[in-house]
Amino acid sequence: MRYLVISDIHSNYEALEMVLDDAGSVDEIWCLGDVVGYGPDPNSCVELLTSYPHRCIAGNHDWATVGKLDLDDFNHDARLANLWNRDHLTPQSRAFLNSLPEMLVVGEFTLAHGSPRYPIWEYVMDGATALDNFAYFDSPFCLVGHTHVPVVFSLDNANKRVDNSIPSPGASVDLDSDRLIINPGSVGQPRNGDPWASYIVLDTEANTVEYRRVAYPLEVTQQKMIGLGLPSRLVTRLQYGW
Numbered sequence: 255m256r257y258l259v260i261s262d263i264h265s266n267y268e269a270l271e272m273v274l275d276d277a278g279s280v281d282e283i284w285c286l287g288d289v290v291g292y293g294p295d296p297n298s299c300v301e302l303l304t305s306y307p308h309r310c311i312a313g314n315h316d317w318a319t320v321g322k323l324d325l326d327d328f329n330h331d332a333r334l335a336n337l338w339n340r341d342h343l344t345p346q347s348r349a350f351l352n353s354l355p356e357m358l359v360v361g362e363f364t365l366a367h368g369s370p371r372y373p374i375w376e377y378v379m380d381g382a383t384a385l386d387n388f389a390y391f392d393s394p395f396c397l398v399g400h401t402h403v404p405v406v407f408s409l410d411n412a413n414k415r416v417d418n419s420i421p422s423p424g425a426s427v428d429l430d431s432d433r434l435i436i437n438p439g440s441v442g443q444p445r446n447g448d449p450w451a452s453y454i455v456l457d458t459e460a461n462t463v464e465y466r467r468v469a470y471p472l473e474v475t476q477q478k479m480i481g482l483g484l485p486s487r488l489v490t491r492l493q494y495g496w
């Protein structure tokens with residue numbers, strides 16, 4: 255089976271559309287949360303995602319738009335954009351976001367937005383945090399998003415340490431002996447200095463994960479955001495990928 259694994263779409267329709275096109279044929283999409291927030295197209299993103307066979311879990315922005323999380327925990331611009339997203343959700347989008355589970359286990363994979371320890375909020379940014387989190391899931395592999403940075407943490411169980419690698423586009427990661435925490439990066443607001451949409455393709459026959467990036471017309475997304483009065487810092491950051 256081939257799975258498209260994506261995270262942090264953040265209402266960026268242009269990026270999502272390009273990723274779906276670039277990924278080619280897949281059996282199912284696994285989305286690791288934050289479908290909405292920040293960007294200008296929450297409803298079209300929900301509609302496009304749910305038009306495919308998919309599984310999706312909740313992110314902090316998804317919960318905030320439906321009132322399950324306090325917006326006081328967000329920074330100023332994130333809060334403004336989240337309120338705009340909240341005010342423009344259709345009843346169908348709201349019902350979808352409301353229905354998202356905090357975690358899923360599918361075969362050998364645990365899916366969590368932030369981390370398996372604290373699925374909605376924790377950022378797995380470093381080896382020490384990753385090491386702690388390996389104790390919080392039973393499957394061989396865990397897929398997380400939330401940081402918007404593509405990374406693979408591998409557990410060296412004998413030595414009680416974690417190695418991390420930043421896979422370049424085109425890199426293939428073998429799913430063999432090591433337990434891994436895998437972050438596909440972000441579709442709609444990448445933060446590792448590369449503006450293009452990041453995603454992975456999981457191939458359960460080849461037993462690999464392939465890292466990919468695809469360019470999208472970000473100026474179209476930016477123009478929509480400007481037209482809607484979304485915070486200018488959120489507009490600018492798209493072109494720098496931070």
Ligand code: ZN
Binds near residue numbers: 262264315400401402
């Ligand atoms: Zn996010």
